[in-house]
Amino acid sequence: MPHSSSFPAATTSTPPPPGTSATRPSSSCRRTARMRRRADGTRPPRCSTSRRGADSFASMHQFGRLAAAALACLTTLSLAACSFTLGPRDKAVAKGTSATPSAPSEPVTAPPRIETPPPGTLLASGVLTDGAGAELSTVTITQVDAHHATTALALDGYEPAIHSLYGSPESPAVGDCLPGGLNLGLGSPGSGDLPFATELGSGDPSFIRTILLIRTPNASETEAAAAAGCLHRVIAVAPLMWHTAEQRTDLHPVDAGSTNGARGTTESADGTVQSYTVAKNDTMSGIAQRFGITGADIRYLNPARISTCGDMACAGEVLNLDRARR
Structure with a gap:
């Protein structure tokens, strides 16, 4: 391949003949x-x-x-x-690459596989009781298709305008206010089978622990209820028993120690990491790498998480890392 060069060509010279002076004598x-x-x-x-x-x-x-x-x-x-x-x-x-080393990123892994029960499978059941211990109705949740289930119960005499049913990850007592955070609205009693979204919790809704019957004050009661700080009061609770197989039995976070992006503290019991408290400047990817898991695993372990930080990590936030406490 021809190349151009900025070097001058080699030159030769002969001394001047006698009688001439090419260069002035010293x-x-x-x-x-x-x-x-x-x-x-x-x-x-x-x-x-x-x-x-x-x-x-x-x-x-x-x-x-x-x-x-x-x-x-x-x-x-x-x-x-x-x-x-x-x-x-x-x-x-x-090579066409950058000389600056890139920061490590979260490993790319396939989403966790959740087994979907066939249609007609009984997912969960319970008994709805009031504050006096009286049984109001049985509650069943049954798989309909790959993404939906129905909640069936028989409640008579409850005015739909002021009564409603919720699924909750909490276990409040009768007389308590509806817990804050994530609550799954099911509908009003007496309206037949109620839809239940099985896509909750990364496809594993077994974190829903109770079905709650809630009473909302009518127009004449609203002012007093607002003054008491409780507009939605629990009047009956059905603790749920889930009949589905355990999911993600392979998920066992292991603490590798404090590192960049994961400087927070942990709580453990019997050698199992139970929770992690987020520190300032922590990132979800850093936390996931510290415990040898992925961001999807953190979301699965914290299905009811509602954070103003979204997918970011908020300083002081406590993340669950124990599958048994999900």
């Missing part, structure tokens, strides 16, 4: 010639060119030889004869 030479004429009256030979001119000629001749050798090296493309060493940055640029 002053020392001229002084010596005058002294010799005065001493013997003869005319000395003409002074040669100055040493400076000779040195310049020699330097130019040597530079020309070097330039010719460099040009030959460039045109032969022989790495055996002309080797060039690339530094780390040069090697990276030559």
Whole structure:
């Protein structure tokens, strides 16, 4: 492949012929010639060119030889004869990559596989009781298709306008207010089978622990209820028994110790990491890497998590890491 070169071509030169002066003689030479004429009256030979001119000629001749050798090296493309060493940055640029090392990222893994029961499978059941312990109705949750189930119960005499049913990850007592956070609205009693979203909790809704019957105050009661700080009061509770197989039995976080992006503290029991308290500047990916899991695993272990930080980690937030406490 032809190459262009900025080196000058090698040049040669011959000394000037006698009787000519290509370069002005040096002053020392001229002084010596005058002294010799005065001493013997003869005319000395003409002074040669100055040493400076000779040195310049020699330097130019040597530079020309070097330039010719460099040009030959460039045109032969022989790495055996002309080797060039690339530094780390040069090697990276030559490969079309960045010389700056990238920060480690969360490993890409397949989403956890959740077994979906076939249609007609009984998922969970319970008994709805009031504050006096009276049984109001049985409650069943049955799989309908890959994404939905229905909640069936028989409640008579409850006005739909002020009564409603919720699924909750909490276990409040009768007389308590509806717990804050995530609550699954099912609908009003007496309206037949109620839909139940099985896609909750990354496809495993077994974190829903209770079905709650809630009473909302009517117009005449609203002011007093607001003053008491409770607009939605629990009047009956059905603790749920889940009949589905345990999911994600392979999920066992192991603490590798504090690291960048995961400087928080943990709580453990019997060698099992139970929870992690987020520190300032923590990231979800950093937390996941510290415990050898993924962000999807953290979401599965915290299905009821509602955070103003979204997928980010909020300082002071407590994350569950124990599958049994999900």
